[in-house]
């Protein structure tokens with residue numbers, strides 16, 4: 001794969017520069033996604049799927065997947081189909097989350113939401129199309145990985161996306177809507193599933209594809225769970241402190257909806273402190289990997305310091 005050769009030459013430790021790393025990885029992922037989903041008949045559905053898939057975004061999940069595969073001794077090429085699938089599933093969850101029946105949002109990634117452009121019927125189907133294609137893409141396109149590891153990856157990702165993961169988190173989130181007495185335990189459940197499960201799957205599947213040992217997969221899992229929660233805490237803070245232009249989506253929605261969030265339970269300063277603590281614990285998990293963990297460690301820091 002041409003793309004993989006570009007990805008397969010990580011920078012040396014001494015010259016490690018996260019912003020260059022993220023730009024390079026994002027560019028390679030964008031190219032892989034672009035060629036993964038050509039527009040064929042019936043054009044409308046492919047156009048709708050591409051509209052959201054190619055609408056930008058940080059591409060954090062595929063970048064994490066490739067980085068963790070490399071951390072565990074694999075190559076970028078082994079992880080790229082799974083990394084693309086992660087972004088397809090993330091994107092479909094955003095399309096469905098934005099629907100009037102869910103969060104009812106008009107803007108996402110700085111553009112009109114899928115249903116605003118294509119209508120609710122096509123937006124639902126675009127999500128369905130991306131979800132199913134993600135699994136087809138892993139199964140059909142993964143190369144140089146033993147079939148058992150590909151199968152394990154599919155099982156892990158399916159679990160993270162389904163009722164035991166994203167779907168379950170979204171359901172508890174919907175049930176909590178309008179309630180002002182949501183407990184910290186419930187809030188943690190919502191985010192560990194709605195946001196954390198897919199982020200964790202990105203990191204762990206990268207390790208599975210590389211053939212990592214169970215003890216290393218455990219470390220990677222804990223790393224990812226912690227950064228997933230930190231990511232959500234920062235997201236809640238940014239909903240209060242950032243503008244719509246910075247976020248690329250409606251700002252201040254949580255406060256407007258009277259939602260219980262980490263800042264509403266803890267205040268902004270304590271929320272920042274908790275996020276920092278989670279990142280420190282996450283980073284400690286990767287100590288055993290030495291300098292190979294540098295990209296993931298830098299990404300963990302980036303997540304807590306991001307301002308949009």
Ligand code: GRG
Pocket residue numbers: 056057058059060089090092093094096097102109131161162166167170194195232235
């Ligand atoms: C997965 C079958 C299936 C259904 C989806 C709607 C739903 C069920 C779940 C909602 C999941 C959701 C919207 C979680 C929020 C995740 C989150 C923090 C999104 C923002 O992620 P960023 O900041 O966004 O990485 P970009 O645009 O940069 O990718």
